[in-house]
Each structure stands twice: as structure tokens, then as C-alpha cells.
Amino acid sequence: MSFKWIPTKIWVLSLFILPQAKADNTSLSVSDPLFEVQPNICVALREGRPCYTEVTFQWQSPEASSYCIRNTETEQLIGCWENQLKTLIWFEFNETETQSYELINQQSGHTVATAEIQVQWVYTNRQKKRRWRLF
Structure with a gap:
């Protein structure tokens, strides 16, 4: 038995087994702005407590x-800028839950990009049921 043909057989077999890669047609166009938030994760000590960063x-x-940046849930504006190519802004995050933010084109009013800050915690609240006892 010759082992010389095994790599060739594996390669041919992989053509039938592995799924074909397809190009994603839903990519962003060249005119879409890039929007990101750093850090995108905030860690609080306990569940339900505010996360500060x-x-x-x-x-x-x-x-x-x-463009304008606003909170998706509360629709609170973080800031607006006119005729700019890029902007960098610092923001004091103080929330108990994950928050989403959107970049809005002022002329059209449409959301062109979104970003999210996830709130995570170190300790979860595990409150035991305390039954009332006389003794």
C-alpha cells in the first residue's frame, strides 16, 4: 500500500465535504462612515450596580x-458635528445595563451606523430565599 496518494485523496475529498465560501454582498459601501466605541465592555462589581468608565x-x-451620536433607547444626544470628516469624543459612561448608540446623518435623519457598550459584572446577585422562622 502506498501512502503517497493519501494527501491527494484527502484534498479531493475535502472539496466535496467542506462548504463553499461565498462573497458577502451586504458589505458597507464606500460612502458609509466608520463608527466605533472603545472600550465596548464595562465591568461592574455586582449585578444591578452602575458601571462607570x-x-x-x-x-x-x-x-x-x-452627524449626531445619540443613545438608541433614551434618544439622548451625545453630540452633533457639521461638515466634519472625523470626530473623536470622550464620554462618561454611567449605566446599569447594556446601551446602544447610533450615528445619525443630520440631513436625512437616518441611522448610518451603530455601536454598543455591554455592561457585565463580576458577581451576580444570588439572594437566598429567607423563610421566616420563629425558632
């Missing part, structure tokens, strides 16, 4: 335009 929002667009 300073985050950085950054967006960059290939062409000058006007």
Missing part, C-alpha cells in the same frame, strides 16, 4: 458631512 466615540467618513 470613560468611553471614546470615534467616527470617520470619506466625505465631509454632518
Whole structure:
């Protein structure tokens, strides 16, 4: 028995077994701005307690335009900028739950990008049921 053909057989067999890679047609267009937040995870000590951190929002667009950043749930504006190519802003994050933020084009009012800050905790609240006893 010859082992010389085993790599060739494995290669041919892998063509039938492995799924074919497909190109993703839902990629961003060249005109879409990049939007990110760092850090995107905030860790609180206990579940339900506020998480405090300073985050950085950054967006960059290939062409000058006007954008606003706002909290998705509360619709509170973080800031707005007119005719800018890029912006970097610091923000004091103080929340008990995960928050989403969106970059909005001021002219159209459409959301062009989103970012999320996840709130995690070190200790979960494990409260035991305390039954009332007389003795």
C-alpha cells in the first residue's frame, strides 16, 4: 500500500465535504462612515450596580458631512458635528445595563451606523430565599 496518494485523496475529498465560501454582498459601501466605541465592555462589581468608565466615540467618513451620536433607547444626544470628516469624543459612561448608540446623518435623519457598550459584572446577585422562622 502506498501512502503517497493519501494527501491527494484527502484534498479531493475535502472539496466535496467542506462548504463553499461565498462573497458577502451586504458589505458597507464606500460612502458609509466608520463608527466605533472603545472600550465596548464595562465591568461592574455586582449585578444591578452602575458601571462607570470613560468611553471614546470615534467616527470617520470619506466625505465631509454632518452627524449626531445619540443613545438608541433614551434618544439622548451625545453630540452633533457639521461638515466634519472625523470626530473623536470622550464620554462618561454611567449605566446599569447594556446601551446602544447610533450615528445619525443630520440631513436625512437616518441611522448610518451603530455601536454598543455591554455592561457585565463580576458577581451576580444570588439572594437566598429567607423563610421566616420563629425558632
